[in-house]
Structures are given as structure tokens and as C-alpha cells.
Amino acid sequence: MTDRSTSTGPLAGLRALEMGQLIAGPFCGQLLGDLGADVIKLEDPTSGDPMRQWGRERPQGQSLWWSVVGRNKRSVTCNLRTREGQDIARRLAERADILIENFRPGTLERWGLGYDDLAAVNPRLIMVRVSGYGQTGPYSQRAGYGSIGEAMGGLRYVVGDPSTPPSRTGISIGDSLAATFGALGALAALQERQRTGRGQVVDSAIYEAVLALMESTVPEYQQTGYVRERTGPILPNVAPSNVYPTADGGWILIAANQDTVFRRLARAMGSPELGEDERFATHTARGERQAELDDLVAQWTATIDTAELEKILEGHAVPVGKIFRAPDMLADEHYRERDAIVEVPHAKLGTVAMQNTFPRFSQTPGSVRWPGPELGQHTVEVLRQELGLTLDEITRLQQEGAA
Known part of the structure; x- marks a missing residue:
């Protein structure tokens, strides 16, 4: 019973x-x-x-x-x-x-x-x-x-x-x-x-x-005629915020689109000058050069294993996360705690x-x-x-x- x-x-x-x-x-x-x-x-x-x-x-x-x-x-x-x-x-x-x-x-x-x-x-x-x-x-x-x-x-x-x-x-x-x-x-x-x-x-x-x-998709069209399109892993004109490859064949998500956070990412990459570069120094500038910036970040992440990359970015207070699958969920300490x-x-x-x-x-x-x-x-x-x-x-x- x-x-x-x-x-x-x-x-x-x-x-x-x-x-x-x-x-x-x-x-x-x-x-x-x-x-x-x-x-x-x-x-x-x-x-x-x-x-x-x-x-x-x-x-x-x-x-x-x-x-x-x-x-x-x-x-x-x-x-x-x-x-x-x-x-x-x-x-x-x-x-x-x-x-x-x-x-x-x-x-x-x-x-x-x-x-x-x-x-x-x-x-x-x-x-x-x-x-x-x-x-x-x-x-x-x-x-x-x-x-x-x-x-x-x-x-x-x-x-x-x-x-x-x-x-x-x-x-x-x-x-x-x-x-x-x-x-x-x-x-x-x-x-x-x-x-x-x-x-x-x-x-x-x-x-x-x-x-x-569906957020503001309806008023966006009703007021301006704009129709949102598929954009894959990115949010258009918000960068860097994407999924990037790692050296051990994994993927990692980095969200560093805020000015201060991007400067921390630049330091983590060993290129602090990027944070002051007029091409990337502001939210608008990074959005205009989204593809170029994503390529720079991807070239860097592709040289480091996923676990080590997480440690580096967490050490610089940059929001970062693995793309979890069921095995990751079962092994993760935060899930477990x-x-x-x-x-x-x-x-x-x-x-x-x-x-x-x-x-x-x-x-x-x-x-x-x-x-x-x-x-x-x-x-x-x-x-x-x-x-x-x-x-x-x-x-x-x-x-x-x-x-």
C-alpha cells in the first residue's frame, strides 16, 4: 500500500x-x-x-x-x-x-x-x-x-x-x-x-x-518591422558571448560582454591591451566586430584544455561554463552538494x-x-x-x- x-x-x-x-x-x-x-x-x-x-x-x-x-x-x-x-x-x-x-x-x-x-x-x-x-x-x-x-x-x-x-x-x-x-x-x-x-x-x-x-519579438515587428532570425549560439551585437572550442575537443561558454568583464577576459588571455583597444573597448564596438572578436577568443581557448580554461577564467572572475551532458551532471560537485x-x-x-x-x-x-x-x-x-x-x-x- x-x-x-x-x-x-x-x-x-x-x-x-x-x-x-x-x-x-x-x-x-x-x-x-x-x-x-x-x-x-x-x-x-x-x-x-x-x-x-x-x-x-x-x-x-x-x-x-x-x-x-x-x-x-x-x-x-x-x-x-x-x-x-x-x-x-x-x-x-x-x-x-x-x-x-x-x-x-x-x-x-x-x-x-x-x-x-x-x-x-x-x-x-x-x-x-x-x-x-x-x-x-x-x-x-x-x-x-x-x-x-x-x-x-x-x-x-x-x-x-x-x-x-x-x-x-x-x-x-x-x-x-x-x-x-x-x-x-x-x-x-x-x-x-x-x-x-x-x-x-x-x-x-x-x-x-x-x-x-517569446520576449519582445511581437512588438519588435509591430513597431519597427524587425523579425528576429536564427543566430546560432550568439546574441547579435553582444560580444564576446559564445561557445568556444577547447584543446581537448570540448566546448566552453564564455559571457564577457560587459566592459569590465571583457577587460578581465583580456587579462586572462594574456592580452590586456585588447581591453583598451578602440576596436573592442566598448559594448557597441565589440558588437560591431563580433565575428572578429569571437575568432580571437576562439584561437586562444583552442590552445587550452577545458578544465584548465575554467580555472583560468574563474580566477579572473569571468563568467564561464562547460556545455553539460548527463555524465557531467552526475560528476559535478555543485550538482552533488x-x-x-x-x-x-x-x-x-x-x-x-x-x-x-x-x-x-x-x-x-x-x-x-x-x-x-x-x-x-x-x-x-x-x-x-x-x-x-x-x-x-x-x-x-x-x-x-x-x-
């Missing part, structure tokens, strides 16, 4: 009912669970969340991605396409604070599980609805994935090198942003519920979550290393209490404890494909 009393996070005592699958909805549930909420995840009895099958590396057939996005959740099998499965969901929603779903808009309404239906039995319920285009508008019924939201929100166009087509960031950032805004919206709605006693719908569209992070990565016991894999919960709280920290559970691992527990069903009733529901 799952011991929920061990939850100490700031959301301990709250219950979230997670419907939907893949990333956009489940990551929202992960965030709430990380902070202590009791997250009950409803999954199709036959296959469960497709995330159980995702990921290139699957030791012993186990999805490592699922171990992260499914963590801190209780898995309950429930066929939402059946009348009895819908009844299970309705009864669980009656006892929930937050419901998370990322079906295509209108799906829950067809199942009799729309917000109006559920609010009739639980007016305090907050429903987080994550979708590609939102619950309204001419595109709302389109199939919407994170990649499409990233394109429509403007992110894909500005990511990558100018010599290549628009690029992916390397992670499912659109889905995760929509999930994060969904979690933020849920917390804001909880505060509002404190005043009014009523819940509401939080409508988090992927393309809008991406758009929210702050427990940024934790090892979580896993029934089949021993322990699984994964990112800790963030942000940090001084009094009520979040925690990773268990990795993504087996499909239906908590079905009997939840249906007996929360709904009062007998073992015979649960067995019948399972045999009929409803649970």
Missing part, C-alpha cells in the same frame, strides 16, 4: 486527478506531485500511458522517461470510454481539488465528464485543460502536438543556426511549458478558491505557453538517477517518493479506500474492461 503520509511538500493534502497521456498533461501532474500533492493517474487498462513505451534506452523493458514523468503518482486503470469507467472518474473527481486533462477539446464533454458536469457534484473542482490550441477558437478542434505549438508560438523559427532550417530544442519544450503554465494556473485558481469557494477552468494552450516566452540529482529506488532497476524536485522550499521541501508505478499498481488501493468498492466489485470491473 502506498504511504501518502510521507509527503511533506507545500501541496501535501491536495489531491489531483490526472487524465490524459504523453507529456503535456502528465508533466503538470508530475509538478504537482513533486510538491506533495496526491496525484491519482487514470490509465487505459490495456496499454496505459504511451509514455510507458517511450525512450530510446529501455533497460529490462522499463521506460526511463516514464520513471520520471510518472513519479509520485498512483496508477489506477480506468476505461473512460465505458459507462462504469466514467462513473469511477466522476466519483474520484468529486473528491479531488484539481483535475488535469489533455484530450482534444470536447472529448470529456462527450463522456459526460466536462467541467459543468463535474462542477455540479464538486463546485470546488479546478480543471486544468492542456491542449494544442486552447478550448476555443477556429483551431481548437485540430490535433495539436508540442512541436506544432512550438512552431506556431514562434520558437522553432528562432532556434538553430541561420544556415539550417528551424530546429528543435532537443527536448519537448512546448509540452512542458504548457504543463508548467497549467500548474501555475492551478495554484492561482486555488488561491482564488480560498476567496470564493469555487473552482474554475484553467485553459493552457501549447502555442500560447510558447508565445508567452545541492542534490540536484537523486537516486530513486526502483523495483526492477535497483535505483534510477533523475532530476530532483524544483524549486526548493526552506520549510516544506518537495520530494521524489517513488518512480513511475506499474500499470494499475494502485487500482485496488484507490477504489477500495476512496470509493469503498469491494474486492468482488473491483474484480468484476476489471473483468469487464472498465478498470
